[in-house]
Amino acid sequence: MDEVEVVVAHYERATLRVGDVFLKVDTDQARIDVEVEAMSLVPVPTPKILWRKPPVLAIAAVPGTTLGRLRGPSTGSPAAWAAAGAAIRKLHEAPLPPMPGRAGRSIAALVAELDDECESLVKNGVLPADLVTRNRQVAEGALRPWTPAFTHGDLQIAHVFLDGDKVTGIIDWSEAGQGDALYDLATFTLGHEEHLDDVLAGYGTDVDLDVIHAWSSLRSLLAVRSLIDHGFDPFTPGCEVDVLRSRM
Template identity: 85%
Template sequence: MDEVEVVAAHAERATLRVGDVFLKVDADQARIDIEVEVMSLAPVPTPEVLWRKPPVLAIAALPGTTLGRLGGPVTGSAAAWAAAGAAIRKLHDAPLPPRPGRAGRTIDALAAELDAECESLVANGLLPAGLVTRNRRVAQAALRPWTPAFTHGDLQIAHVFVGGDEVTGIIDWSEAGQGDALYDLATFTLGHEERLDVLAGYGTDVDLDVIRAWWSLRSLLAVRWLVEHGFDPFAPGCEVDVLRSRM
């Protein structure tokens, strides 16, 4: 009998693996609906949807392995990373999905959220004021007009699977929708600045200063949520180290 493996779990949702099947449990049915819809539109390999019975979505496991994880070592050849870049570019160039995603928040909304979060981080003693202030300045470069693209919204390297030098699939699409393409690239390279060679497959028309700004912005917005949900943004190579690297 297959064992049940807890892949990820927090107060909002959980993902379990039983053999070759992943079970995503989410009390917010809208997120599941978005995930299924967007996977059907994405022009890149995605998991097969096996069945849906709210609040559970069952999807098939993907072949291959991930390219790594935040705070851990990365794997894959330069060709595999270039293939990932090409897949991301194909996604960003696809016809837009019907609604904004995580990467599609307005500039004003992001700025207000960022200012409030920075104030909270300092007031609650989670991070030193100097670290927050420096990264808030760096993050400003991400708050600029952008052309909407088809974005994944949570494109961590742990969500991209490769076999050999080919992408076999991309998982976790609940945050997908119209958004800033550079947010995806920043999420994909967060904590692994040395792997900006992904741009060999993506293309060179990328503003690296904006990607670095998104590293700061995304990390500032994540720290408190991660702490409150039982994760450790202070672990080596994770969000706080990303913020320190900007000093």
């Protein structure tokens, strides 16, 4: 009998693996609704849905491996990173989905959330004031009008699987919706910016690197306290706090 592996678990959701089946348990069925709808719409490979019985969604494992994890070294050839970039571009060129998506929040909402989070980080002694202030300045570059695209919304490096230089599957679509394409690129290369040129070679169009860096700072600032609350450590080498320190 296959063992049960806890992939991730916190008070909002959990993902378990049993053999080649992943069981996603989520207290918010709206997130699962978004995930199911997004996978039915995107023009890139996604996991096969095996069955759904709220609060559980069962999906099949996708073949291949990831290019790495935020908390570890990256792998893969430049061609593999470029292939990931080409798949991301294909997603961004797809017709806009009906769901707004977390990455599609208004600029005013982002400014308010970012200001509150920066104040809390400093007030509670989570991060030094100079680090927060500098990254808040960098993050300003993301707070500008953008043309909405179909975005994944949480395109971590661990969510894209490849076999050689072929993308075999992109997972975890619960944050998908309309948003800034550069947010996805920033998320995918977070902690691995040395591969950004390879990703953009496959993406195949000019982008504003300053905006990508701005989204990296913004995402990291917003993530630190939430990660701690969910039992993760953003101070691990190569993770969010290191990303923030790199801007100093």
